[in-house]
Amino acid sequence: MKQLQNNVVRKIKNSIGIFFITTTLHAQSNVDIDALLSKMTIEEKVGQMTQLNLDVVCEGGIYNLVEPHHIEPAKLHKALVDYHVGSILNCGGHAYGLDQWHTIINTIQQVATTETRLKIPVIYGIDAIHGANYTLGSTLFPQPLAQAASWNTDMVKRGGEITAYEVRATGIPWNFSPVLDLGRDPRWSRLFETYGEDVLLATEMGLATIEGYQGNNLADAYHVAACMKHFLGYSMPRTGKDRTPVYIDEIQLREYFLPTFQAAINAGAATVMINSGELNGIPVHADKKILTDLLRSELGFKGVAVTDWEDIMKLNNIHMVAPTLKDAVYMAIDAGIDMCMVPNDYDFTILLTELVKEGKISEARLDVSVKRILELKKQLGLFEQPFTPANTDYKKFGSTEFARAAQNMAEESITLLKNNNQVLPIQQSAKILVTGPAANSMTYLNGAWTRTWQGTDTIWNDQSKYTIREAFNPATTTFIASDNMSDTDVREKMFAAAKASDVIIICLGEKPSTEKVGDIDALTMPDNQQQLVGLLKSTGKPVVLVLVENRPLIVNDIEPLCDAIVLVYEPGDYGGLALANIIYGKVNPSGKLPFTYPRHEASLLWYDHKHTETLDQTFGRKAFNPQWEFGYGLSYTTFQYSNLKISNDTLSTGNLQISVDVTNTGTTTGKEVVQFYIADRYASITPSVKRLRGFEKVEIKPGATHIVTFTISAKDLAFVGRDEKWISEAGWFDIMLGSEKSSFYLSK
Numbered sequence: 001m002k003q004l005q006n007n008v009v010r011k012i013k014n015s016i017g018i019f020f021i022t023t024t025l026h027a028q029s030n031v032d033i034d035a036l037l038s039k040m041t042i043e044e045k046v047g048q049m050t051q052l053n054l055d056v057v058c059e060g061g062i063y064n065l066v067e068p069h070h071i072e073p074a075k076l077h078k079a080l081v082d083y084h085v086g087s088i089l090n091c092g093g094h095a096y097g098l099d100q101w102h103t104i105i106n107t108i109q110q111v112a113t114t115e116t117r118l119k120i121p122v123i124y125g126i127d128a129i130h131g132a133n134y135t136l137g138s139t140l141f142p143q144p145l146a147q148a149a150s151w152n153t154d155m156v157k158r159g160g161e162i163t164a165y166e167v168r169a170t171g172i173p174w175n176f177s178p179v180l181d182l183g184r185d186p187r188w189s190r191l192f193e194t195y196g197e198d199v200l201l202a203t204e205m206g207l208a209t210i211e212g213y214q215g216n217n218l219a220d221a222y223h224v225a226a227c228m229k230h231f232l233g234y235s236m237p238r239t240g241k242d243r244t245p246v247y248i249d250e251i252q253l254r255e256y257f258l259p260t261f262q263a264a265i266n267a268g269a270a271t272v273m274i275n276s277g278e279l280n281g282i283p284v285h286a287d288k289k290i291l292t293d294l295l296r297s298e299l300g301f302k303g304v305a306v307t308d309w310e311d312i313m314k315l316n317n318i319h320m321v322a323p324t325l326k327d328a329v330y331m332a333i334d335a336g337i338d339m340c341m342v343p344n345d346y347d348f349t350i351l352l353t354e355l356v357k358e359g360k361i362s363e364a365r366l367d368v369s370v371k372r373i374l375e376l377k378k379q380l381g382l383f384e385q386p387f388t389p390a391n392t393d394y395k396k397f398g399s400t401e402f403a404r405a406a407q408n409m410a411e412e413s414i415t416l417l418k419n420n421n422q423v424l425p426i427q428q429s430a431k432i433l434v435t436g437p438a439a440n441s442m443t444y445l446n447g448a449w450t451r452t453w454q455g456t457d458t459i460w461n462d463q464s465k466y467t468i469r470e471a472f473n474p475a476t477t478t479f480i481a482s483d484n485m486s487d488t489d490v491r492e493k494m495f496a497a498a499k500a501s502d503v504i505i506i507c508l509g510e511k512p513s514t515e516k517v518g519d520i521d522a523l524t525m526p527d528n529q530q531q532l533v534g535l536l537k538s539t540g541k542p543v544v545l546v547l548v549e550n551r552p553l554i555v556n557d558i559e560p561l562c563d564a565i566v567l568v569y570e571p572g573d574y575g576g577l578a579l580a581n582i583i584y585g586k587v588n589p590s591g592k593l594p595f596t597y598p599r600h601e602a603s604l605l606w607y608d609h610k611h612t613e614t615l616d617q618t619f620g621r622k623a624f625n626p627q628w629e630f631g632y633g634l635s636y637t638t639f640q641y642s643n644l645k646i647s648n649d650t651l652s653t654g655n656l657q658i659s660v661d662v663t664n665t666g667t668t669t670g671k672e673v674v675q676f677y678i679a680d681r682y683a684s685i686t687p688s689v690k691r692l693r694g695f696e697k698v699e700i701k702p703g704a705t706h707i708v709t710f711t712i713s714a715k716d717l718a719f720v721g722r723d724e725k726w727i728s729e730a731g732w733f734d735i736m737l738g739s740e741k742s743s744f745y746l747s748k
C-alpha cells in the first residue's frame with residue numbers, strides 16, 4: 001500500500017511555467033518494476049541506460065553554457081522524450097544556489113513525469129566529494145584524505161549524513177562518492193580523494209561514509225545513494241599519472257584493492273562507478289572478468305554499475321581496443337555496464353539500439369541493467385517524489401550546526417608532525433608573521449571539487465569563510481604575501497616583519513588539482529617555496545611550517561629548518577579556524593597520517609612493505625626511510641602504553657582479546673589513536689613487516705588511563721595465498737600496541 005506522510009502541495013516556478021507539485025517526503029513506492037519493464041520498448045530501455053551531462057540540455061554549447069545556466073526546453077525534450085534518457089549528471093561547470101538547482105531538477109522531472117510515455121523519473125547524479133560542493137552555501141568538509149587522518153569513524157559518518165542532507169536538499173538523490181581506491185602512490189593526482197594507504201583504515205572510513213550517505217532508507221528526504229568508485233585498481237598507475245596503465249597482480253589486487261569494495265557491497269552500497277583506466281592491459285570498462293565474474297558472481301553486487309566519463313568512447317579512441325565506437329558499446333555492455341556516462345551526445349544511445357535490433361545484444365541483456373536502474377529509482381523514492389522539496393524542508397542547510405561538524409573534523413584531522421622544544425602552542429598575544437602561497441587562500445584550503453571541478457576559480461569562494469591568516473588574532477598578526485619574493489623591497493619587508501615577530505608561520509603547499517590536470521613531474525616542494533623557508537629561518541625566529549597539500553610533497557631539505565610542522569591536508573572552509581585553534585592550543589592535535597610521508601622521491605613505500613624493503617643486509621641501505629610513518633602524529637600531551645594483556649597465548653578457532661592501558665601522562669586532555677598492528681613472522685607469501693588490524697580513537701584526561709581492547713580471530717590474520725585465495729597459516733604472530741609488544745601462536 002502506498003504510504004504518504006508529510007504531503008505538501010507546492011507551487012514551483014521554472015523556465016517552463018508554473019505548475020503544482022505534490023511532494024512526499026517519506027514515501028514507499030508501490031511501482032511494479034517488472035510490469036513497467038514489460039511495457040518498455042528497446043529505445044526506452046536504452047534511454048534508461050544513458051546518462052547525459054547537464055550541458056546537453058542547457059542553453060549554449062557543451063562546456064560553454066549561457067550564463068546564468070538554464071535548461072533549454074527543446075533540448076530537454078529531445079533528451080527525455082525523443083531519446084528516453086533516464087539519467088543526467090553534473091553542473092554546468094560551476095556550483096549553483098539551491099533555488100537554481102530546484103529549478104533545474106524540477107524542470108527535468110516535470111518533463112520526465114508528464115511528457116514521456118511511461119513517466120519514469122530521471123535519476124540525477126553529482127560529485128559531492130567533501131560536502132555538497134556543487135551547491136553554493138553548502139558545508140564544505142575536509143577532503144577525504146584529511147577525513148581519514150581523523151581516524152574518527154563517527155565524525156566521518158556524520159560528515160556523510162550532512163553531505164547527503166545537503167545534496168538531497170538540491171533534489172539530487174545520487175552521489176558519486178566515496179572513492180574506495182587505496183591511496184598508495186603520492187604521485188597520483190587523486191590521492192586526496194582516497195582514505196589513504198591502509199586497507200583497514202580505508203575500509204572503515206568508506207563504510208562510515210556510505211552509512212552516512214545512505215542511512216537506513218534511501219527513499220527518505222535526507223539520504224542519497226552512494227557510488228563506490230572506481231572499480232577496480234584505478235589508483236596506482238605505473239607512471240603516477242592519472243588514467244595510465246596499472247599493473248597489479250591478482251594476489252595484491254585481492255588483498256589490498258578489493259576489500260574496501262567488498263565491505264561496501266556487503267554494507268549495501270547502491271551503485272558503483274568503473275575504473276576509467278586499464279588494469280593489467282585490459283581497459284576495465286571492457287573487462288567482463290572484473291565487471292561480471294568478480295563484481296556480480298563473486299562479490300554479489302546487485303546495484304547499478306555506471307561508467308566513468310566518456311569511458312565507452314575511450315575504448316575506441318584512447319585505449320584502442322575497439323576499432324569502432326559501436327564495437328566499444330558492444331564490449332562495455334557485454335562486459336557488464338548498466339549505465340553509460342556518455343555524456344555529451346547520443347552516439348551510445350543510437351549505437352546500442354542498433355546492436356539490439358541487429359541481434360548482437362539481446363533485449364534480455366538490456367532488461368538486466370534496466371531493472372537495476374529502475375529498482376534504484378524506486379528505492380530512492382523517485383516515483384513518488386521526483387521533485388525537490390522546498391528549502392524550508394532543509395532548515396539545516398549551511399547551518400552553524402553543520403559548520404561546527406566540518407570544523408570538528410578539520411580539527412581532528414590536522415596532524416602535528418614536528419614540535420621541537422614545544423614551540424607550539426603559542427600564546428594569543430604572540431606576534432606572528434603569516435606568509436606563503438597557502439596563507440591567504442580559500443582555494444588551497446578546499447582543494448579540487450570545490451564549486452568547480454578543479455576548485456581553482458576563486459570567484460566561487462565563500463568570502464565569509466576564513467583563510468589561514470584571517471583566522472589568527474588580527475591584533476598580533478602580520479600577513480605578507482609571498483608572490484613577489486624576487487622584488488628586493490618585498491624581501492626586505494618580509495625579513496623585517498619576520499625579525500619583529502615572535503613566531504613565523506609559513507604556509508606552503510600545492511595549488512588544487514585533480515585527475516589528469518593534477519599530473520606532476522616532480523614530488524618535491526617547489527624551489528621558491530623552499531627558499532622562503534630558508535630566508536625566514538635566517539632571522540633566527542622559530543619557524544612553523546604549515547603544509548596545505550593534495551598529496552605529500554617532499555620536504556626533506558626544509559624540515560630541519562622548521563621548529564614545528566603541521567600538516568592540514570585540504571581541510572575545507574573551516575580549516576583556517578581549525579588550524580588557528582590548534583596553534584593557539586585551544587584544540588589539542590590528534591590527527592595521524594593516513595599514508596607514509598616519503599622522504600625521497602625515489603623511495604615511495606607504504607608502511608606495510610616487505611622485510612627486504614626495510615634494510616638491505618649487504619649494503620646497509622634502507623629502502624624504507626620515510627619522513628614520517630603512517631599513523632604518526634604528535635599531541636600537546638603524552639601517552640604511555642602499558643599492561644598489554646592477551647586472553648591466551650594460542651589462537652585456534654575462537655577469538656583472542658588483546659587489551660592495553662593507555663595513560664595520559666601530560667597535563668592536557670588529548671585524543672589518542674590506539675593503533676593495533678600484527679606481524680606474521682613467517683608465511684608462504686612474504687609477509688609484510690606489520691599490518692594494521694584495529695584502531696580506536698579515545699579521549700583521555702591528564703593522569704587518566706583508558707583500557708582499549710581488540711578482538712581478533714584467525715580471519716583477521718589471513719592473507720591471499722599462492723592460489724589467490726584467502727588463507728591463514730599456523731605460526732607465530734607479533735603484536736604491537738604503542739611501545740608494548742607481545743606474541744601469540746596461531747594453531748590450525
Ligand code: BGC
Pocket residue numbers: 090127176229273276308309515
Ligand atoms: C571522474 C569521476 C567522476 C566523474 C563525474 C570523472 O572524470 O573520474 O570520479 O565521478 O568524472 O564527474
